[in-house]
Structure formats: C-alpha cells, structure tokens
Amino acid sequence: MPTRQTTCSRDCPDTCSLVVEVNEQGRAVKLRGSAQDPVTQGFLCERTSRFLDRQYASDRFTRPMWRPHKGAPLEPVSWDFALDRVAAKMLQCRAESGPSSLLHYRSGGSLGLLKQLSDLLFEKFGPVTIKRGDICSGAGEAAQEADFGVCDSHDHLDLHNSRSVILWGKNVHTSAPHLLPLLVQLKQKGTRLIGIDPVRTRQASLVDHFIQPRPGGDFALAMAAVSRLLEKGLRRDPAEFCDHYPEFLEMLNSRDDWPEMAGVSPAEVEILAEALHQGPASIQLGWGMPRRRHGAALVRAVDALAAISGNLGLPGGGVSYYYRRRSAFDGLEIGGLDVAPRSFSEPCLGREILQADPPVRFAWVTAGNPVSMLPDSQSVRRALSGLEMLVVVETHPTDTTDIADVVLPTRTLLEDEDLLGAYGNHYLRSSQPAVEAPGEVRHELWIWQELARRLQLSDVLEGTPRQWKERMMVRLRETGIGLEDLERGAVRNPYAGQVLFAGLKFPTPSGKMQLIHQAPEAAAPDPEFPLQLAAFSTTKAQCSQWAVSLSELSEARVHPETAGALPDGAEVSLETRRGRMTVRLRHDDRVHPSLVVLPKGRMLRQGGCVNQLIEARETDLGGGANYYEEPVRLVALG
Numbered sequence: 053m054p055t056r057q058t059t060c061s062r063d064c065p066d067t068c069s070l071v072v073e074v075n076e077q078g079r080a081v082k083l084r085g086s087a088q089d090p091v092t093q094g095f096l097c098e099r100t101s102r103f104l105d106r107q108y109a110s111d112r113f114t115r116p117m118w119r120p121h122k123g124a125p126l127e128p129v130s131w132d133f134a135l136d137r138v139a140a141k142m143l144q145c146r147a148e149s150g151p152s153s154l155l156h157y158r159s160g161g162s163l164g165l166l167k168q169l170s171d172l173l174f175e176k177f178g179p180v181t182i183k184r185g186d187i188c189s190g191a192g193e194a195a196q197e198a199d200f201g202v203c204d205s206h207d208h209l210d211l212h213n214s215r216s217v218i219l220w221g222k223n224v225h226t227s228a229p230h231l232l233p234l235l236v237q238l239k240q241k242g243t244r245l246i247g248i249d250p251v252r253t254r255q256a257s258l259v260d261h262f263i264q265p266r267p268g269g270d271f272a273l274a275m276a277a278v279s280r281l282l283e284k285g286l287r288r289d290p291a292e293f294c295d296h297y298p299e300f301l302e303m304l305n306s307r308d309d310w311p312e313m314a315g316v317s318p319a320e321v322e323i324l325a326e327a328l329h330q331g332p333a334s335i336q337l338g339w340g341m342p343r344r345r346h347g348a349a350l351v352r353a354v355d356a357l358a359a360i361s362g363n364l365g366l367p368g369g370g371v372s373y374y375y376r377r378r379s380a381f382d383g384l385e386i387g388g389l390d391v392a393p394r395s396f397s398e399p400c401l402g403r404e405i406l407q408a409d410p411p412v413r414f415a416w417v418t419a420g421n422p423v424s425m426l427p428d429s430q431s432v433r434r435a436l437s438g439l440e441m442l443v444v445v446e447t448h449p450t451d452t453t454d455i456a457d458v459v460l461p462t463r464t465l466l467e468d469e470d471l472l473g474a475y476g477n478h479y480l481r482s483s484q485p486a487v488e489a490p491g492e493v494r495h496e497l498w499i500w501q502e503l504a505r506r507l508q509l510s511d512v513l514e515g516t517p518r519q520w521k522e523r524m525m526v527r528l529r530e531t532g533i534g535l536e537d538l539e540r541g542a543v544r545n546p547y548a549g550q551v552l553f554a555g556l557k558f559p560t561p562s563g564k565m566q567l568i569h570q571a572p573e574a575a576a577p578d579p580e581f582p583l584q585l586a587a588f589s590t591t592k593a594q595c596s597q598w599a600v601s602l603s604e605l606s607e608a609r610v611h612p613e614t615a616g617a618l619p620d621g622a623e624v625s626l627e628t629r630r631g632r633m634t635v636r637l638r639h640d641d642r643v644h645p646s647l648v649v650l651p652k653g654r655m656l657r658q659g660g661c662v663n664q665l666i667e668a669r670e671t672d673l674g675g676g677a678n679y680y681e682e683p684v685r686l687v688a689l690g
C-alpha cells in the first residue's frame with residue numbers, strides 16, 4: 053500500500069514522524085511511527101495509534117457552522133456567509149469600541165509554526181486583547197529563565213553521558229513515551245535511574261529508586277538534598293558561578309526539618325544526594341510538576357540543587373525541562389504583549405473577561421478548548437457565552453464549540469501542512485497532507501486570508517503554506533538545511549548544542565546563575581477540604597481529545613487509607629469550594645494519601661469536567677495555572 057510521510061502536530065514533546073498508509077480511494081487506513089526517525093523509532097503512542105477513529109468520526113466538522121441565535125442549534129452555512137458576518141462584526145466592534153473589545157485566544161491543539169500567523173493577523177487588525185502567561189509550562193519556563201537566563205535543554209542523547217538520570221515529576225510512560233527506549237537502554241548499561249513523583253506511576257518498575265514525596269514537597273526535598281551534599285563536601289564553590297549563594301544558605305539553614313516537610317525518609321534523601329554527588333547526573337523535569345501555587349519556586353529549587361551539586365555545564369548533567377522548539381526557525385514580526393492594548397491572564401480567563409472594562413464583545417478561539425481545559429470551566433463558559441460573537445476554529449465538537457456562534461472547520465494533523473519543532477528533543481520536522489481534507493474543510497492559512505481580505509488586510513498574510521514555510525527557513529538554509537530535507541524526515545536543529553552553559557557561563561545580566569533565596573510559604577490547611585484534587589494526563593487522551601469511549605462517570609483514584617469507609621467502585625461526591633461532581637471511586641495504593649487523582653481532559657458535554665471544580669489562580673511566576681492543589685473532599689452519596 054502506498055505510504056505518505058508527515059509529522060504529528062499534537063501538543064506532545066515527542067513530535068513523531070508518521071507513516072500513513074493510504075488506499076486507492078485516498079483514505080488513510082493505517083498509521084505507523086517512522087522507523088527512520090531517531091526519536092520516533094517506529095512506534096506511536098496509544099492516542100495517536102487510534103487517531104483514524106477521530107479522523108473519520110461522524111461528528112467531524114466538515115462545513116462552516118452558524119448559530120442563528122444563542123441557544124439555537126448550529127446550522128451549516130457557506131464560507132462566504134460565515135466569514136462575511138465574522139468580518140462585519142469585527143469591524144463593527146473595532147469602530148465602536150476599539151480593538152481591545154476583541155479577544156484572540158490560541159492554544160496548543162496544533163504546535164505547527166504557521167499557527168502563529170493567526171496572532172499576526174489579529175495584531176495587524178488591532179492589536180486586540182490577547183492572553184498573558186501560559187497554563188501549560190508558564191511557571192517552569194519563567195523559573196528557568198530567572199535562574200539561567202534561558203529555558204532550554206541538553207540534547208536527549210546527552211543522557212548517554214550521565215551516571216544517573218533523575219526523572220523528577222516526569223511521567224515518561226504517559227506523556228513522553230519516546231524517551232522510554234533510551235531509558236531502558238541506559239538502564240541496561242548501568243545508568244542509575246531515579247523517579248520522583250507523588251504517584252507511583254508505571255515508572256516505578258523501571259527505575260532503581262522511586263521516591264514518593266508529598267505533592268509539592270519538591271522544594272523541601274531539594275533543600276534536604278542540598279543539606280546532605282554540603283555534609284559530603286562540594287566539588288566547587290557555588291559562589292564562583294552563582295549569585296545569592298550566602299542568602300541561599302541562610303534560607304537553607306533557617307530550618308532543619310526539610311525531609312519531614314518533603315514527606316521522605318533520610319535514606320531517600322541520601323539516594324538522591326549521592327547520585328548528584330557522584331555525577332554526572334541529569335535531572336529530567338516534567339512539565340506537570342510546576343502547575344501549582346509555588347510551581348516556579350519548586351523548579352528553582354531543583355535548579356539550585358543541580359548547580360550546587362556541580363551538575364551544570366557538563367556532559368551528562370543539566371536540568372532539562374523544555375526544548376526551545378521555535379529557536380531554529382525565523383520568527384514572524386509579532387509584537388505580542390509589547391503592543392497588545394490589554395492582556396488577560398490565561399488561567400483566569402473567564403473571570404478576566406467577565407470583569408473586563410471596557411467589555412469584550414468578540415472572541416476568536418483557535419486550536420483550543422478553553423471551556424474544558426482552563427480552570428473554573430463555568431466562568432469560562434459564562435464569559436464566552438455572553439459575547440456578541442464567539443468564533444471557534446476546530447476539527448471536532450467540544451464544550452467551546454457548544455457555545456460558539458460560528459464554527460470554522462479546519463484540517464487535522466493528517467491533512468495539515470506546517471513546520472514543527474519539538475519541546476522534548478532537538479529535531480525539526482515538516483508536515484504535509486497525507487490525505488485530503490473532507491467537505492469544505494480548509495487550511496487555517498486560507499481561513500485567515502479570506503478573513504484578512506474582508507478586513508482590508510490582504511497583504512498581511514499573502515502566500516501559500518509552502519511559501520510561508522520557506523520564509524521561516526532562512527536561518528536554516530544558511531546551515532545547508534532546506535525544506536526538502538525536513539520533508540524527507542527529521543533533521544537535528546543545527547543551532548542547538550549538546551550541553552548547556554559550558555564553562556558555567558549563563559545568559560543572565562551578571563553572567564552567573566541566579567539562586568533562589570526565598571522559601572515559599574506553606575499553604576494553610578483547609579480542614580473542610582483536607583485533600584488535594586489533581587487531574588493528570590492519561591494514555592487514553594490528548595488533553596480533551598479522547599481516543600476511547602468514555603465510561604459513564606469519571607474515576608477518582610485515592611489511596612485506600614484515604615477512602616476510609618467509602619468502598620472501591622462506589623459513586624461519591626467530589627466537592628471543592630467551586631462545586632461538586634459525582635465520580636466513581638477507585639482504591640489505588642500508588643496514589644499519595646493526600647491526593648485525589650482524576651484523568652485530565654474530560655469535557656462537560658461528556659458528563660463532567662474536572663476544571664469545573666478548580667479555582668482560577670496563577671502560579672508564583674510565569675502566569676501558569678495552579679491546577680494541582682485544589683482543596684477537595686469526598687462525600688458519600690446519601
């Protein structure tokens with residue numbers, strides 16, 4: 053059967069090269085991972101292995117849809133009908149209330165580089181109101197930028213130089229599966245693997261040592277390990293390459309109960325400290341861990357631990373969190389927050405729209421499902437429902453399209469044409485259509501160009517997708533890499549080094565690493581809601597895009613001790629200060645006793661969404677969302 057090659061554009065660190073088997077009718081019949089791609093290595097994750105069910109789902113949007121009035125069902129209309137009305141409303145809002153009365157919201161439904169052109173159009177039209185911060189990795193990125201001056205990672209193959217690899221809050225089996233073969237290989241050759249997670253994930257059976265701190269206990273764990281390292285003796289004086297070392301020591305010495313605070317034993321601290329002391333040790337930080345109130349402080353504490361233990365700037369070391377996936381491509385001239393007349397905190401989007409003065413009248417949402425995925429779903433729903441016009445560019449129905457006035461159908465990852473960097477490796481890839489889009493589905497660039505024409509901005513986005521890809525390849529061409537090379541397969545980013553901060557030089561104003569020197573305040577316990585609610589990724593879903601049919605109720609996993617008299621399988625009420633939701637209880641002794649774990653991604657339209665229970669709050673830095681520490685209680689259904 054003929055095959056076509058493209059790239060998975062989902063919000064996932066791996067960015068796999070896909071091989072699509074296409075039959076004579078032009079229908080994709082099988083998806084495989086490319087064996088030629090050094091990261092993909094011939095296999096796909098569970099959710100994309102099942103993507104053909106989603107690709108050919110009967111509820112796929114294949115025509116523009118229009119809601120004649122609020123509450124009415126969506127009706128199919130022509131592109132001209134839909135875009136004429138959208139453009140007229142945009143011009144009206146700008147003329148009557150200024151550009152800040154329009155909101156542009158783009159999330160991570162596709163990580164294609166061309167998706168930024170939507171930002172460009174809305175900036176040229178306005179600039180309009182945009183989001184500020186980042187619910188996904190905002191806190192972690194801001195933490196590393198504060199410490200190192202940049203948030204980037206060692207090459208993943210540099211792990212071959214590590215004596216120990218510490219998987220800190222990183223659920224590789226679920227959210228970065230293509231790192232697994234490398235970890236297995238490293239283990240076989242004797243690299244020591246350590247996992248740190250409040251949930252004993254499948255990783256516990258892979259690693260040599262699994263440490264299960266209390267959720268958010270990572271700051272204290274890092275401090276406990278630094279204390280132990282100081283007792284062992286340091287290889288190099290941190291003051292030579294770090295600012296604020298005396299203040300850091302003062303903070304460290306302000307208490308002596310760090311292991312108890314972290315909820316770990318001195319023996320576990322010793323395992324961690326010894327691995328770092330021997331070095332080289334690489335810390336692989338998960339993207340999830342910093343999604344809590346003091347998320348950035350946790351990352352900064354881990355960065356400090358790596359610095360003081362002598363594991364920065366050398367092969368096999370480093371704290372790898374996010375790979376700068378756009379860095380090799382030429383950027384677009386977008387001013388972003390510098391020019392936006394107004395920005396709303398992404399985690400608090402619902403409340404910010406509801407309180408906006410002057411009010412928001414129009415919103416354009418693309419590549420996201422904010423009603424289900426942002427904290428406090430109900431306020432997001434109320435805020436977006438109350439606008440004069442909500443336009444959503446989508447492939448499939450969501451909680452957000454359920455309240456949209458206009459839905460514009462766009463291509464799936466098998467139909468798309470774009471460029472991709474990865475946030476879990478240093479490879480660059482291209483996507484090109486493996487199958488034709490059905491019905492009246494259009495590439496997003498076509499949608500923006502048609503809109504631009506109606507807004508008298510035709511010149512802003514001129515060009516085909518391929519021409520735009522070429523425009524982003526100028527710097528790469530200078531190194532001899534062309535678009536044709538990316539279309540043939542993954543190419544390593546020639547601008548990314550193997551190792552960061554060689555010679556212990558940091559791109560900070562002083563040239564030194566910045567040590568955190570203020571401990572976060574512990575949250576006051578909430579006796580009425582004594583547990584913490586968190587919803588983590590599962591292998592069955594990509595955020596709100598499920599690959600399996602869902603059971604009637606969401607499952608809440610709790611430690612049997614925590615469940616007490618509530619039996620396994622019982623229907624219980626999960627209650628926070630924001631609301632309540634009926635869930636099925638599952639006893640699971642791998643979950644830390646203070647946690648209630650739900651799957652991330654279920655929608656309101658699927659019988660309940662965890663984010664309806666989660667308050668909208670920002671993290672300490674970077675405008676992240678505090679998703680993982682919502683005070684909660686379990687109540688028997690009477």
Ligand SMILES: Nc1nc2c(c(=O)[nH]1)N[C@H]1C(S)=C(S)[C@@H](COP(=O)(O)OP(=O)(O)OC[C@H]3O[C@@H](n4cnc5c(=O)[nH]c(N)nc54)[C@H](O)[C@@H]3O)O[C@H]1N2
Pocket residue numbers: 063064065099188220221222223224226227228248249250251253266267268269270337338339340341588589590591592593594595652653680
């Ligand atoms: N299958 C699947 N894969 C995905 C996604 C998906 O929805 N499904 N989502 C994608 C997205 S959007 C992203 S951002 C990435 C990353 O996706 P994330 O879901 O952010 O995954 P992880 O980085 O593995 O972070 C989650 C891990 O952090 C642990 N954790 C939580 N709190 C703490 C803590 O306080 N301390 C420590 N040490 N650990 C903690 C959790 O128990 C869990 O094992 O993955 C992508 N991959």
Ligand SMILES: Nc1nc2c(c(=O)[nH]1)N[C@H]1C(S)=C(S)[C@@H](COP(=O)(O)OP(=O)(O)OC[C@H]3O[C@@H](n4cnc5c(=O)[nH]c(N)nc54)[C@H](O)[C@@H]3O)O[C@H]1N2
Pocket residue numbers: 063159160161162187188189418419420421422425426445446447448450462463464465468496586587588589594595596597652653662663666679
């Ligand atoms: N409780 C809780 N909530 C969380 C998290 C958590 O851990 N716990 N994780 C958070 C994280 S890390 C993230 S990144 C966010 C993710 O939140 P979102 O980015 O909103 O993620 P999705 O639910 O995947 O929604 C993306 C939508 O884009 C659509 N789409 C796919 N391809 C395209 C395309 O090419 N163009 C357009 N226009 N649309 C496309 C998909 O059909 C899908 O409906 O959720 C956050 N929400």
Ligand code: SF4
Pocket residue numbers: 060061062064065066067068096097098099100101229230
């Ligand atoms: S979602 Fe991630 S692991 Fe799955 S195919 Fe896409 S890039 Fe690969």
Ligand SMILES: [Mo]
Pocket residue numbers: 063188189
């Ligand atoms: Mo994310």
